[in-house]
Amino acid sequence: MKLSDVKEILDAEVIVGEDNLDLDVKTAFGADLMSDVLAFAKAGSLLLTGLTNTQVIRTANVLDIAAIILVRGKKPSTETIALARELKIPILTTKYILFETAGRLYTKGIVGCLQKVDNTSGRN
Amino acid sequence: MAETNQNLYSGTFNIEGGNFNSAGIVSTGIKSTLKKLGIPSDLVRKAAIVSYEAEINVVSYAKKGVMTLTVHPGVVCIEVTDEGPGIPNIDLAMQEGYSTADQRIREMGFGAGMGLCNIRNYSDAFQIESEVGKGTRLKMTITTP
Numbered sequence: 001m002k003l004s005d006v007k008e009i010l011d012a013e014v015i016v017g018e019d020n021l022d023l024d025v026k027t028a029f030g031a032d033l034m035s036d037v038l039a040f041a042k043a044g045s046l047l048l049t050g051l052t053n054t055q056v057i058r059t060a061n062v063l064d065i066a067a068i069i070l071v072r073g074k075k076p077s078t079e080t081i082a083l084a085r086e087l088k089i090p091i092l093t094t095k096y097i098l099f100e101t102a103g104r105l106y107t108k109g110i111v112g113c114l115q116k117v118d119n120t121s122g123r124n
Numbered sequence: 125m126a127e128t129n130q131n132l133y134s135g136t137f138n139i140e141g142g143n144f145n146s147a148g149i150v151s152t153g154i155k156s157t158l159k160k161l162g163i164p165s166d167l168v169r170k171a172a173i174v175s176y177e178a179e180i181n182v183v184s185y186a187k188k189g190v191m192t193l194t195v196h197p198g199v200v201c202i203e204v205t206d207e208g209p210g211i212p213n214i215d216l217a218m219q220e221g222y223s224t225a226d227q228r229i230r231e232m233g234f235g236a237g238m239g240l241c242n243i244r245n246y247s248d249a250f251q252i253e254s255e256v257g258k259g260t261r262l263k264m265t266i267t268t269p
Contacts, residue, residue, distance in 0.1 A: 032233060033233055035177070035234055035238030035239055036238065037233075038176065039238060039241075039242050043165075043169065049233075054145065055180075055234070056233065058147070058151070059148075059176070059233070061148075061155070061172075062148075062169075064165075
């Protein structure tokens with residue numbers, strides 16, 4: 001689906017990337033722990049998170065994340081917004097909690113970038 | 125094989141300890157350098173993850189550090205040397221979930237004892253040396269499969 005569909009489904013506000021809403025997305029990953037995002041998230045996925053600092057943008061950049069969806073109505077700091085603009089990473093914010101956000105997207109066809117981790121070490 | 129030893133890029137970057145605002149700048153730069161060199165995207169991604177986690181570690185624990193990027197055809201090498209407290213027990217530090225991180229590091233979305241594991245898992249070769257009171261040195265090599 002398009003990022004514009006994600007915006008509709010989540011009744012989200014676009015904070016950065018109004019011009020990028022025709023971006024195509026198929027998968028997502030949700031976590032507040034950036035090391036887990038780095039371990040498991042795939043390029044081109046949505047990142048659902050409640051963390052709003054600049055490291056979320058750095059992490060998204062490292063992984064070529066398509067867009068960041070801030071959940072629970074979180075608003076990013078001005079530094080985070082500036083960095084997202086610089087690195088051209090869209091940020092949307094939704095009032096839905098993480099569970100609802102994931103559920104609503106899943107129902108409409110977005111799937112996890114993986115279903116289960118491979119082994120006990122958590123290695124992807 | 126002269127061709128495979130061809131040095132495509134060498135660069136050294138300083139990392140400032142304790143400055144969480146600038147954490148990630150070096151690895152973001154490394155990623156864009158590798159992209160510009162036309163390195164395959166899988167290698168770029170691994171190198172970016174590895175350098176980012178290593179940079180976060182330097183910012184989190186050390187006074188300062190230096191990251192060196194060396195690129196040969198099909199091989200990306202990243203070395204990180206820091207002036208930090210050192211790691212008393214490397215086996216313990218390499219255990220997933222083991223962490224000495226403070227609240228500040230955790231608030232940034234790190235410090236859950238995953239960093240070194242991520243670095244090892246995304247590297248094709250990984251070396252770690254540490255001396256308590258002096259610092260830690262990491263060497264990561266990522267190669268084309």
